[in-house]
Amino acid sequence: MLRSCAARLHAVGALRGLRGCARPWARSSGPAPEFFHEDHSLPKPSWSKDMRLLFDQFMKKCEDGSWIHLPSYNYTLFQRSQDISAFIHAYLPTASKLINEEKLLQAKIFTRNFEDGLGFEYVMFYNDVEKRVVCVFEGGPYLQGMPGCLHGGAIATMIDATVGTSAMIAEGIVMTANLNINFKRPVPLCSVVLINSQLDKIEGRKLFISCNVQSVDEKTLYTEATSLFIKLDPEKQV
């Protein structure tokens, strides 16, 4: 069990471009530039007290191995242009005709490219036995929708990132096919919330993952969501 979990996390690491991880579609290998390796899921001066407290609580749970802290980077999906190109041609051949590969070199994960404390601050933890990913998330002032509230698109983004991480850990290269969200209460801007995801079932290439967003004291249920992810099949020519 531990070995397969480690293998899947290794695969997620590969998706995130960790140094030394195998990338089966990659045509080249070699060291990545250092800036790829700053882990943005570690405490920063901009984090609130609640964010730090929850980070510490989950890190404590990691000590016996039941939970795993998932690192997070802000760089492009892959380290070299050949890798990007190989990935897109293997998995997204139809889309590849419309993609400007030069621009791809500037691509970054958009949740990780605001100045510290202004946008998406988050850290995720994974429990293999329970098939859960929990995200501790604080949406900064640049994510405002209605005055004083977090933009619904920002909430949807973080739900997608959380359930997407769960799907990638389970099955590797996946895409969101369906994301169904009920916004039940507005999320106060700059408050910390817990995004709890649960892998419900896998049927062939389909992964069903549910999710909720709660206040830190778990008294307020802000959002509920269900999602469907599809494991990409290179034979299908999406």
Ligand SMILES: CCCCCCCCCCCCCCCC(=O)SCCNC(=O)CCNC(=O)[C@H](O)C(C)(C)COP(=O)(O)OP(=O)(O)OC[C@H]1O[C@@H](n2cnc3c(N)ncnc32)[C@H](O)[C@@H]1OP(=O)(O)O
């Ligand atoms: C690789 C990532 C690296 C990331 C690096 C790390 C960074 C950290 C990131 C954190 C995580 C972020 C996660 C973000 C993830 C996105 O946001 S992805 C972006 C948004 N999604 C998209 O653009 C997907 C667009 N859609 C598609 O490309 C295609 O529809 C799909 C989803 C690939 C499926 O196409 P397909 O492989 O041809 O599947 P198809 O054979 O049609 O259907 C397979 C089955 O699924 C069912 N199905 C398909 N679609 C649906 C649907 N919408 N509703 C219900 N059933 C459906 C079919 O009915 C079929 O069922 P069965 O007949 O087998 O029972």
